[in-house]
Amino acid sequence: MHNRKPPDWWQYSTSCWQQLVELLNQLQPDTAGHCANQTNWQLLRQGDTNSNYKLSLTFQDYFVQLADQAKVDQLPGGHYRSQARLASENPALSKWLPKCLLDNEEIRVSIWLYASPTVNQHFNNPDLIIELSRLLSELHHSELSLPELDMNAHLAKYYEISRANKTADPIRSQVLFEQGQKLADYFEASHCCHNDISPGNLLSGHQLFLVDWEYAALSDPLFELAGIIFNFELSELQEQELVEEYQRQSNMLVDKDKLEAMKGLYRIITELWYIGNA
Template sequence: MTSLVTVSQALELVPAFDPNEAIVDPLEGGLTNCTYRVLQGDVVFFLRLDSSYSNIVQSNRLNELFILDEAAKAGLAPEVIFSNLEFGILVTEYLPGRIWVETDLGDSENIEKLADLLRSVHSLPICGYQHDMAEIAVRYRKPLKRFSDLDTFASKCIDIIRSIRSVNMISCCHCDVVVSNLIEGNRLQLLDWEFAADCDPFFDLASVIGFHKLDNKHTDMLLTAYTGSGDGASKEKLEQQLRVYKAIYWLWLANRYALSLEGSLIDHLKESQQSVF
């Protein structure tokens, strides 16, 4: 568990920053951490600080740094400038470019770009840390015990995850491929690697398909672009990982709601529940 720090404390700890001159602007979008754009002189940095929820999610920060380094060397991710695991600080370069939006997934050329990016990610060296989706699911369920309806459905989600057999094909995966984590400058790259680990590569396809509710046409386009064929075996693997993704995503949302009681999550949680079966 990290010792949480404020922005001003973080600025004091990062050698690249001068607390008296750095201009800090909070960024929107993250649900797990606190993120900022930091202007130091004429150089822009990205700053991420752990929050109380970061400790609950228990991301493997050391593993993330290993994968980020490999991904940055391959041109797939921002370069790490500074990190402090004890205080939950990560500073990377601030990538120039445009963050994708959901409509970008409707373009066939973009689907090809995304498939190429995912193949490149899955070609990175494995890190030795593999996600145990069933163990993660059980951990997400713990705070749901006081919500009987949520806990009952959580049990069903865990059964789904446990029913999907483990695979022999494991690759380095991002595990949170959504458009808000895709940025396009000179090439398409990925942001926010905190969930990255060794995993079934089809889980990365499942995350973008499941989160953005791609229709059959665009799902087939992505699968064919990624595999080169979209054969029956690949479709079966993808369908299995879609079931895992939808179940684990609902559990993540439910966990977040149980710990925060954020009313804005209720409708999202109900919608996600309908997609699990």
């Protein structure tokens, strides 16, 4: 086995490194050793609970996601779940995900996608709205063994995170938490949801791809829609077109008042997270 000992610059667990090298040696026996060369690693972004890299080797590029064990308690289940492979093995969802090669509580490796993050302007394209609505419909009607998102507990966790920041305004956190508690009454954990559809997680290439599944849970489809509206800063027209197409594709009626409540709830949770991690 080559390079079982992590290089000096490696900041994650030894187990994580060994799993990666073992996988690469199986896929590319003559090139896996090159993963020890730091120049082959490109940091893409720091996620809420992970670090994401493009690893470029001789014959193949890979997406490598490494969990930040110090932040995994912020996830709905309180731990990093290996859910990308679970979703990729579902026949209805597999076409929307990159091929997953390794997925556990420490590390995720998949084939690199030549796709770009979606942005607000993409929602001016009716074809994207149709494709995204089809993806959402298939996801929300799928049957995955996901944890149920307890919104009251989830909200309380983010409130705790915000209060842990001693430089933040505790009154602001309290106000947000109390507002969120009222809106959480509208939330129903009824369908499989991704819960974090944002520009970095919804990728556009020859089709749409959905990545980063660690927030996936039984959740509320309108909370999912609210997250898209918030994360992509959709205009009223863009929102209207998305909601109408989603209703058509999913055969699910969108309660406009409830959607407004979910938009407020999503904004509050996001703000509490930013307060805690400022």
